[in-house]
Amino acid sequence: MGLTFLSSGSNAPIKPSRPKPLPRRPLIALAGNPNTGKSTLFNALTGLRQHTGNWPGKTVLKATGTYYYRDKKFLLVDLPGTYSLLAKSADEEVARDFICFGHPDAIVVVTDATSLERNLNLVLQVMEISPQVVVCVNLMDEARRRKMRVDVEALSRELGVPCIPTAARNGVGLEELKEAIYNVATGKITPSPRLVTYAPEVEQAAAELAAQIRPYLPRRVNHRWVALRLLEGDYSIVEAICGHQDEESEKAARREVAAWAR
Numbered sequence: 001m002g003l004t005f006l007s008s009g010s011n012a013p014i015k016p017s018r019p020k021p022l023p024r025r026p027l028i029a030l031a032g033n034p035n036t037g038k039s040t041l042f043n044a045l046t047g048l049r050q051h052t053g054n055w056p057g058k059t060v061l062k063a064t065g066t067y068y069y070r071d072k073k074f075l076l077v078d079l080p081g082t083y084s085l086l087a088k089s090a091d092e093e094v095a096r097d098f099i100c101f102g103h104p105d106a107i108v109v110v111t112d113a114t115s116l117e118r119n120l121n122l123v124l125q126v127m128e129i130s131p132q133v134v135v136c137v138n139l140m141d142e143a144r145r146r147k148m149r150v151d152v153e154a155l156s157r158e159l160g161v162p163c164i165p166t167a168a169r170n171g172v173g174l175e176e177l178k179e180a181i182y183n184v185a186t187g188k189i190t191p192s193p194r195l196v197t198y199a200p201e202v203e204q205a206a207a208e209l210a211a212q213i214r215p216y217l218p219r220r221v222n223h224r225w226v227a228l229r230l231l232e233g234d235y236s237i238v239e240a241i242c243g244h245q246d247e248e249s250e251k252a253a254r255r256e257v258a259a260w261a262r
């Protein structure tokens with residue numbers, strides 16, 4: 001299926017907006033392809049104070065930790081490294097469920113600057129679920145070493161979400177990344193992700209299905225994204241929704257992360 005980009009918002013993709021009150025402990029998810037430096041970034045942000053634990057009902061381990069920025073304590077969840085969120089493996093399912101039902105205040109997608117094209121697949125998938133995205137373009141030192149130039153500002157404009165260059169192993173770019181996370185989590189800036197558009201008949205079917213399933217979905221779950229998964233024949237999403245029918249699962253996730261991070 002041929003894919004084209006469609007701007008979902010105005011000409012100015014990332015808009016300044018009135019800050020909303022931050023939750024007591026903002027919840028931040030770290031997603032990304034395997035080997036992009038997520039754990040390195042996680043350790044750099046949290047100062048190695050990481051914990052691992054079983055997510056409720058899951059067997060896959062996730063790292064959780066905290067960091068302070070502007071006198072605020074942020075909860076950080078390191079999701080399993082995945083190439084997609086299509087729930088074809090346990091890791092993908094864990095990452096998908098957290099992004100879809102955990103309602104993090106910001107999702108940082110950690111990418112490898114030396115193979116952006118492959119990494120952007122996951123970025124586009126995450127942006128289909130939530131606009132609260134910051135792209136961390138990591139391994140910039142390696143890209144530079146290979147004489148590759150990444151125009152991060154252009155990438156930001158094209159994607160409609162903040163993109164921050166980092167070299168996590170050397171601690172480069174972390175302050176800028178924390179500021180971008182803060183801005184997205186507080187609503188100080190509102191990302192306006194460019195969404196993939198599908199063939200007109202798929203778009204129409206997705207719109208019709210989304211309208212039909214809307215009354216049965218939890219309030220904050222993205223209807224279009226669920227409709228697209230159903231059209232694709234991914235019925236694992238139905239099971240996932242049944243397990244997350246109320247906001248209790250989000251509260252439980254926050255409670256659990258907070259307990260680990262104490």
Ligand SMILES: Nc1nc2c(ncn2[C@@H]2O[C@H](COP(=O)(O)OP(=O)(O)OP(=O)(O)O)[C@@H](O)[C@H]2O)c(=O)[nH]1
Pocket residue numbers: 032033034035036037038039040041080081082138139140141142166167168169170
């Ligand atoms: N040159 C360079 N290497 C980095 C950087 N960040 C991480 N690495 C290295 O990249 C490798 C993978 O880093 P990890 O932090 O384990 O990557 P990950 O995303 O957690 O990998 P998975 O857990 O497999 O998903 C390690 O050898 C890191 O030292 C960076 O900014 N620059």
Ligand SMILES: [Mg+2]
Pocket residue numbers: 038039040
């Ligand atoms: Mg790791």
